[in-house]
Amino acid sequence: MPHWRQTLMSYTFLAPALILLAVFTFYPLLYGAYLGFTEYNGARFANNLPPQWVGVKNFETVLSDPLFRTALGNSVKYLLVVPALQLASLAVAVLVAKNLPGIAVFRAAYYIPVITSVSLAAVMWEWVFNREGTLNWLLGALHLTTPEAAFGWLNSEQWAFWAVMLVTFWRGFGYYMVLYLAGLQAIPEELEEAAILDGANAWQRFWSVTVPLMRPTILLCTLLSTIAALRVLEEVLVLTNGGPLNSTYTALMYVYAKAFQGFDFDYGLASAAGLIVALVALLLSALNFRLFHRDGEQA
Amino acid sequence: MSARTAPTPAQAARPVRWRRPVNTALRYLLLTVILIFAVFPFIWTLAIALTDKTAGTSIYAFPQSLLPSRVTLNNFTDVFRTFSLAKYLLNSVIITALTVVGTLLVSALAAYPLARFRFPGRGVLFGLIVATLVLPSETTFIVNTLTLKNLGLLGTHAGVVLPTIAGAFGIFLMRQAFLAIPAALLEAARLDGASELLILTRIMLPLTRPSLAALGIFTTVTTWNAYFWPMLVLSGAPDKAPLAVAVLKLKGQFNYDPFNIAAGSIIMMLPVLLVFLAAQRLFLRGMEGAVK
Numbered sequence: 001m002p003h004w005r006q007t008l009m010s011y012t013f014l015a016p017a018l019i020l021l022a023v024f025t026f027y028p029l030l031y032g033a034y035l036g037f038t039e040y041n042g043a044r045f046a047n048n049l050p051p052q053w054v055g056v057k058n059f060e061t062v063l064s065d066p067l068f069r070t071a072l073g074n075s076v077k078y079l080l081v082v083p084a085l086q087l088a089s090l091a092v093a094v095l096v097a098k099n100l101p102g103i104a105v106f107r108a109a110y111y112i113p114v115i116t117s118v119s120l121a122a123v124m125w126e127w128v129f130n131r132e133g134t135l136n137w138l139l140g141a142l143h144l145t146t147p148e149a150a151f152g153w154l155n156s157e158q159w160a161f162w163a164v165m166l167v168t169f170w171r172g173f174g175y176y177m178v179l180y181l182a183g184l185q186a187i188p189e190e191l192e193e194a195a196i197l198d199g200a201n202a203w204q205r206f207w208s209v210t211v212p213l214m215r216p217t218i219l220l221c222t223l224l225s226t227i228a229a230l231r232v233l234e235e236v237l238v239l240t241n242g243g244p245l246n247s248t249y250t251a252l253m254y255v256y257a258k259a260f261q262g263f264d265f266d267y268g269l270a271s272a273a274g275l276i277v278a279l280v281a282l283l284l285s286a287l288n289f290r291l292f293h294r295d296g297e298q299a
Numbered sequence: 300m301s302a303r304t305a306p307t308p309a310q311a312a313r314p315v316r317w318r319r320p321v322n323t324a325l326r327y328l329l330l331t332v333i334l335i336f337a338v339f340p341f342i343w344t345l346a347i348a349l350t351d352k353t354a355g356t357s358i359y360a361f362p363q364s365l366l367p368s369r370v371t372l373n374n375f376t377d378v379f380r381t382f383s384l385a386k387y388l389l390n391s392v393i394i395t396a397l398t399v400v401g402t403l404l405v406s407a408l409a410a411y412p413l414a415r416f417r418f419p420g421r422g423v424l425f426g427l428i429v430a431t432l433v434l435p436s437e438t439t440f441i442v443n444t445l446t447l448k449n450l451g452l453l454g455t456h457a458g459v460v461l462p463t464i465a466g467a468f469g470i471f472l473m474r475q476a477f478l479a480i481p482a483a484l485l486e487a488a489r490l491d492g493a494s495e496l497l498i499l500t501r502i503m504l505p506l507t508r509p510s511l512a513a514l515g516i517f518t519t520v521t522t523w524n525a526y527f528w529p530m531l532v533l534s535g536a537p538d539k540a541p542l543a544v545a546v547l548k549l550k551g552q553f554n555y556d557p558f559n560i561a562a563g564s565i566i567m568m569l570p571v572l573l574v575f576l577a578a579q580r581l582f583l584r585g586m587e588g589a590v591k
Contacts, residue, residue, distance in 0.1 A: 006416050006417075006418055007418040007419060009412070009416075009495055010412035010416045010418040010421070011412075011418070013408045013409060013411055013412045013495075013499075014408070014409045014412055014413070014424065016404070016405045016408060016409070016465070017405045017406070017408065017409035017428075017465045017470060018409075018424070018465075020405065020461065020462070020464060020465035021427075021428065021431065021465045023446065023462075024439075024443055024446070024461065024462035024465070025431050025434075025436075025439065025465075026427075026431075027442070027446075028438065028439040028440075028441075028442035028443050028446070029434055029435075029436065029438070029439060031442050032437075032438025032439060032441060032442045033438065035438070035441070035442070036438070045445060045448075092333060095326065095329065095330065095333075096330070098326075100323070100326065100327075103330075106330045106333075106334055108575075108576065108579055109334050109337050109338055110333065110334070110337050111575070111579075112337060112338060112341065112572070112575070113337055115520050115524070115571050115572070115575050116524070116568065116571075117523070117524035117525075117526060117543045117567070117568075117571075118524070118526045118527075118543075119524075119526050119543045119544065119546050119547045120524075120543075120546065120564050120567060120568060121340070122547060122550075123344070123546060123547070123550060123560055123561075123564050124340035124341070124343070124344050124564065125340060126550075127340075127343065127344075127347075127358065127359075127557070128339075128340060128343075130359070132357075132359035133359065134339070134343070134361065137359075137361040170336070170337070174337065231437070233527065234526055234527050237527070238526065238547055252437065255437060255438070255441075256440075259441045259444075260444075260531065260534075267441055267445070270438075270441055271438045271441060274437035274438035274441070275435075275437065275438065277435075277437045278435030278436075278437045278438070279435075281435055281437075282435060285433075
């Protein structure tokens with residue numbers, strides 16, 4: 001096949017993907033970044049008026065908005081889910097890595113929350129967190145609380161945040177467990193056996209054989225869950241809608257609300273807020289990478 | 300942990316005889332506790348969905364509500380009748396089918412030249428596609444909504460589907476699959492005068508069926524469960540909403556009936572659960588592929 005024909009054919013095959021990516025991924029990335037520096041809202045859009053360049057005004061407005069500060073603070077606080085999630089899923093992966101009878105059932109069951117829609121999670125967990133729900137019943141059965149003292153967890157300014165985080169944890173641990181499991185199974189058995197011969201106990205083997213060899217997987221999973229935690233939106237939207245008293249309001253929720261709720265659909269301001277979140281996400285990724293990659297090469 | 304090897308100090312120090320069964324029992328106990336944590340919401344939802352609500356039981360009467368004394372399937376028929384569940388189910392099916400077909404088609408077409416041909420721009424294009432995995436996407440949903448409005452696609456199923464079908468994951472997965480097919484097979488077909496489209500459809504696609512299946516299943520599950528994007532695109536057209544969006548609207552309705560909601564939830568969960576259980580291996584492999 002002549003070279004030009006091969007090129008022509010390649011681009012013909014690639015065309016649908018490239019057009020869709022250009023329109024729905026690359027253009028919105030660039031245009032969204034541009035919008036952050038403009039005044040642009042529902043009224044301008046409806047009247048076919050172009051965005052108007054205003055420089056960093058939106059960023060000043062966003063950064064001085066107490067609601068955004070609360071939201072960004074909550075998003076950063078949400079990162080607390082990352083260590084809990086990673087430690088738990090690594091531990092669970094170690095637990096299910098050993099071939100016991102029936103272990104496949106446990107592995108599959110742990111993954112089921114991952115394939116659950118966030119809306120179903122909201123329906124189900126609302127019943128758990130309800131004033132009369134399972135959590136209060138369990139605490140009552142353990143004599144940790146009384147029926148009179150019970151409250152709805154999602155309506156509590158103090159607890160709603162942690163309740164939402166628990167749902168994130170529930171939906172996530174199976175996902176990371178599978179990734180860690182893949183990493184664990186790639187570790188050659190001889191290494192483990194050699195460590196046993198050297199007299200290392202289970203704990204020593206875990207720290208000096210498993211963890212160093214798992215470093216790339218740990219980096220990947222931490223990175224993924226850090227970004228996911230910073231970008232948390234759906235759980236909050238369906239469980240508490242940011243309340244009570246903005247205690248669960250997150251940064252991406254601010255972006256969504258500014259663009260699509262309220263009266264003026266402030267796309268410019270929302271885009272600026274989105275860019276700030278994106279910037280924080282990039283910084284955190286870089287930080288993650290530094291922390292975990294320091295001596296990763298030796299492993 | 301075999302005791303056949305020479306006893307090291309650490310091993311000699313502990314009584315091995317009783318340790319093993321206790322260890323195993325503890326392991327299973329721990330596994331079971333985590334299992335309950337993972338699946339309890341489903342078990343309870345299923346119990347509520349099967350409870351005969353005319354018996355006047357509260358869903359919060361523990362632990363009785365976990366084992367309904369009077370089991371019925373009435374809630375399932377009820378939710379079809381009162382909430383027009385069939386309509387939302389159909390919307391979910393349409394959106395999911397269009398997305399899966401579109402994703403497979405677009406990914407396979409794009410992956411073929413990326414895997415098998417040399418042409419100017421290939422490296423750059425592949426780099427761009429992979430870059431979409433890490434680019435900060437916090438503002439894309441705003442602009443995409445505006446674009447859909449301009450195209451007259453806001454509030455349509457096409458508007459939900461089109462922005463999601465070209466993705467790095469699908470293209471990447473299919474490219475890996477195509478790379479694994481021996482070049483000799485393609486050369487032979489070309490000598491026989493087969494066109495590239497024929498080679499793709501008659502040789503490449505049948506040989507990469509496992510990857511296509513993995514991508515299809517993965518896309519089915521994520522699309523069926525998607526909440527935010529369909530909610531946004533269809534906020535002005537509630538009649539076109541998929542079940543994942545509608546189920547929350549049902550919950551918010553004034554005639555909120557937990558038994559019907561539970562039945563609706565089970566109906567929504569069932570297809571995904573069946574697909575997952577039937578194709579666990581493909582699914583999990585696809586997911587590992589997604590992050591490599």
